[in-house]
Amino acid sequence: MGTSGTPTNITQGSKTKGGIGESTLRPDGTLKVTGEFAYSSDMWHEDMLWGQILRSTVAHAEIVSIDTSEALAQPGVYAVMTYDDLPTEVKNYGLEIQDTPVLAHGKVRHHGEPVAIVAADHPETARRAAAKIKVEYKELPVITDEASATAPDAILIHEGRDDHHIGHVPHPNIVHRQPIIRGDVEEAAKKADFIVKGEYTFGMQDQAFLGPESGLAVPSEDGGVELYIATQWLHSDLKQIAPVLGLPEDKVRMTLSGVGGAFGGREDLSMQIHACLLALRTGKPVKIVYNRFESFFGHVHRHPAKLYYEHGATKDGKLTHLKARIVLDGGAYASASPAVVGNASSLGAGPYVVDNVDIEAIALYTNNPPCGAMRGFGAVQACFAYEAQMDKLADKLGMDRVAFRQLNAMEQGTIMPTGQAVDSPAPVAELLRRVKAMPMPPEQQWLAAGEAADVRQLPGGLSNTTHGEGVVRGVGYAVGIKNVGFSEGFDDYSTAKVRMEVVGGEPVATVHTAMAEVGQGGVTVHAQIARTELGVTQVTIHPADTQVGSAGSTSASRQTYVTGGAVKNSCELVREKVLEIGRRKFGTYHPAWATAELLLEGGKVVTDGGEVLADLADVLEDDAVEVEAEWRHRPTEAFDLRTGQGFGHVQYTFAAHRAVVEVDTELGLVKVIELACAQDVGKALNPLSVVGQIQGGTLQGMGIAVMEEIVVDPKTAKVRNPSFTDYLLPTILDTPTIPVDVLELADDHAPYGLRGVGEAPTLSSTPAVLAAIRNATGLELNRTPVRPEHLTGTA
Template identity: 65%
Template sequence: MSLTPAELTSSVSGGIGSSPQRPDGTLKVRGEYAYASDLWHEDMIWGATLRSPHPHARIVSIDLTEALKVPGVYAVLTHQDVPGQNLYGLEHKDQPVLAVDVVRYQGEPVALVGADHPETALRAMKRIKVEYEVLTPVVDMETAIDDTPLHSGGNLVRHVPIRRGDPEVPADVVVTGRYEVGMQDQAFLGPESGLAVPAEDGGVDLYVATQWLHVDQKQVASALGMPLEKVRLTLSGVGGAFGGREDLSMQVHACLLALHTGKPTKMVYNREESFYGHVHRHPAVLYYEHGADRAGKLVYVKAKIYLDGGAYASSTPAVVANAATLGIGPYEVDNLSIDAWGVYTNNPPCGAMRGFGAVQAGFAYESQMDKLAEALGMDPVDVRIVNAMTEGSVMPTGQVVDSAAPVAQLLKLVKDKPLPPPSDRDLRNLPGGVSNTTHGEGVVRGVGYAVGIKNICFSEGYDDYSTARVRLQVINGEPAALAHTAACEVGQGLVTIMQQIVRTELGVERVTILPMDTSIGNGGSTSASRQTYVTGGAVRAACLAVKDKLARLAAGRMGLDLVELLGDEVIDETVEWRHRATEPLDPVTGQGNAHVQYGFAAHRAVVDVDVELGLVKVVELDCAQDVGKALNPQAVLGQIQGGSAQGLGLAVMEEIQTAGGKVRNPSFTDYLIPTVLDMPPMSIDVLELADPNAPYGVRGVGEPPTISSTPAIVAAIRNATGLALTRVPVRPEHITGT
């Protein structure tokens, strides 16, 4: 069959709009997929990390003598052994690779051990003697700014004010509220792990589970005092991320041990160490005041938002900006005053987690909308629809929403779904399940609604781009394509999407995705729901460049099929692709076109609550979401289900509990996450209202459902109990009052 380049896009199956089998799917289901914790190298040693037991203390002395005596120990390192800069950080270099004179959170790395066996490393680690002078920790986010400075610049990481109109205008109805969001963990499947291999050129090759290869490379190279080209990173199998792998964990530590000993060094955290070894969702305290007229139309909104960043900055500046700029939700309000602060404390460091900033604000503003509906005697969905933004609406920052914003439509879709039948009193379907805690007495059903908004891609003028290489050639008589990026596959299915794009654009069935590494240009972080948009855009652009060369090759040679046309030719194109530009926020007014794109999702939750025991069963959790274009419909549903599950966890069970800065529950025995038994049936409506500014019209999918699922579930519990419930997660004692 002969094809012109223009006909390639429809010539093969498995392109965009279909749901082909994931190339990693079978291996993962069968337990045969190689994750970073499965890495192995001949003659490798194992690394272990000594961590501070105190949230805040001065290091008086460190004695390594007994640790070095343990047979099988190759090295014991402290900050004195860091050859480069002993500071790193995503946005601000404020975190030491190894503590120098002070520790600022429980679990901060103090020393490293390299040994011939992981148990040997742990035994030696326990023999390191550290004398501490314990200091009073700063733990209250609302007073931290005026408390003991934990860093030279004080305890304020960032303040974002948003001002528009006159927030002092009078309103017929005013509702106020104080809300709290607990500290949530990403709870990914695979713990932090990687393997560092010293190289012949004096550099190091690091194989690691991460979300952002090039930012890791930059920070590791700085700490090692090496040029970038001598620090090479390759992505290993990643068992989930959700933001928890954006910051460094064991990357520098493994490289230090490998270069110091000359031996490949593997590090794998156990689950408890993982709780200390990565950032978490920012806990928050939020104060809101909404004013409306008697028809329910919002007149003004005022908000003060406090976010606890913990000991180091991480992503706190961006989280603060998201909480502020998205702080009123997907609603039109002409007059507003929002202030958001991110602060340092001696609590565990907090950073990126799915929907960051928008999740905390979403719980508060949606709780306020329910409170406003009650004060007005209106239906909670109707009051939202009265205020729903649309395409052309103006954000609090003054930015015009220039693509679909179907907020009212999403709300109507979930409201119009049929409600589930009453409980059949089967123990398996009641709060508490087969633990036989209740037989239906005291069980009340409630229904709740929520809608949320999330920015997609990086914001505020960040140079957000991705690099992709696409190669087309004939292999064994068959046309084949190769795609290479540094964009991290963390379980979300990016490898499948890239194959689909190449098949669609080049009409080639056989598409190979090369391992992600730093031998190609930056792919950006797998976060902000950006990879399908940005790396997908880069792969598409590289394919178009290949097609352009193919068209020139085909000129005057019509009638040849692709194999004949290519012959021994190899067409290889590398493209750096950017989305449209954004701009920084005005530091005084918070005005500016800060975001690339917005995503919207709405939920309806149906719950059964045993009001006597405080137990909750989520009976149904329905969702409607606009995805722009479903490149892979099955993957889209999976993202919506997964995001909703994490929102359910925050609503009723997930919280890292701290006391005086110390973590009380660093294990899955005490930190509860939803299982298949907790997830209810989900009816999902997927809208495809294309964004004209995005490749294929796509809209980021993974984060919006996390934002609206939590407040919808809490609204349903309120509906069942009549309680205010101003804090998540909702605990049994919040319902029973005991």
């Protein structure tokens, strides 16, 4: 891993082992590798019941009747609930727009929508009972695309919409619309020597986390409920759950259980309310665990998209204008669609200087599966389109594709199409230079000297379909821009409680936040921050729950930035209190307590010159210092709904990829040999975790390029492949080498100068792979994922 750039400013505790900048190991790593880690699906409670959800078998229909009598008569069944059994007038929930019913009422809007719930003494009993519930449907026409959603006589997915977006959308079946307008596109187009247009299709991707949705609800003596849940945002869940249960928030106590991956799919509620309802109805603990089939229906997916792009350039290679229209399919419920629209539109021009822009992004309501947050949302779809456009323009100009990008690359000070100035490093050209300069993998590496071909290295792999005949190599490049943190005026803050005390004669810090650890490594980084700021070796990470203030969502690459900032802030306040205790105890014995800059390092109080004044254990003795404090990043503002202008994003992050692929042009098979990445991370707080995040995001982007897609029948809106048998995921045999070059250019607005890491590589890896396949085959390939029939002309 190469590093360079402006050094970040760490003023406190830099000599304490295990602090910021070191590759400390995950405390849960060994347990996960050995299978001993307790995930939410492993939870158990004495006298526990099992919950089961009955889901709709059709995508759009009126509910004529529901008969639960046979299910209730099943031995071992304790409760069956439908919409009519919900305890309060609040029967809907949602991240921003409360349009999702807890249980379907009146009609169902997508295949797999929850209709009824069952609690029984055994999971198989619960499943059999759910199957005995009789639901009579009167099917309705399905809305599956823009034409059917916005037709003058289109059936409305949600009648009587009254959310705050309805006033600025041209049709009630459009969730949200955001234009971005800057300069004069029509005049600029007249000055363009070359214009390229493209229509692109982006498939629906599943987060495909390995741990399906699960949780345990336990009724409490005070009439409340304890919920142990795998989620991405405890406090958001709480605000949606409590009103439906008719309980104050302090009676819904939530604790994070082991999370088996997330990637955005756990931002929305799944079984949380259902488990709590059944627990409160029966007075017994209720556990719900989805199987893989249910999981495909139980969470949102990445928005599929249609993207229409036009770029112009002068003959010397400078971009003149961009005109784009981005249509995202949000499915039956809003989820995070408004935010996805905001990202797709505001980042739709990519990391390039273009002064004349006209972008429109919309999200539709349809009867397709609900779509919402997934790693890099909105920006991923846009990057696929604008990077294909950059290759088309470079080819038309006769320019090198990387050089063309570098010529138009943004830098610090560039004005975004939203009017916002990029006020931190934006090393787009340098990232491209670095990734292009990486050594290329050897040609025909499947051939060993004097030996037969190693089929594992060939397209088709162990299927033994080729021994190198018709295999062509291709190379492609791409670069992307992603925002970090919540945007558009959202009050993005986090809370951390830090306690410092002496335990067994040694100073110990305890960090308590509501951050959802979903695999990103926050549990490691928070301990590193505490060691750095408080100079202690022993740090305990308290389990995440709602007994401390909100940490926001583990999404938008924000947790290290915002919750890390909160931990740093609380540690600094604890440090000042500790030093004040020391001044009172020892200040009369040494003038440095009052005159010197004091630090905490290695369990001691030292001056900035390195003189030791006292052991921390002697300073604290029987005292304990505790602080709970919030931390906010700088404020943002909503984009103007007519022009898209505004300071909408707090930070930008950049990654570039070079993909090397080998394609069997006769069979249409692709092998990604290498996906090299260069990324600016501001400051690598934990270098090992940083590289892991980059490699993971890279592979997820590769998946949507060549294999991952939820296939929805356009006539029935039913999901065709809700299983890992038919929804294809990259395995270790599909994983290419992923060399990473990490650049560290500090963002002065962020704690330690860091940037969010996990999402940016998901953007550029997808178009880089497509560019490499195009380079190998000469085909246009304007959709993801690329399938064999697209390469052999049989599609």
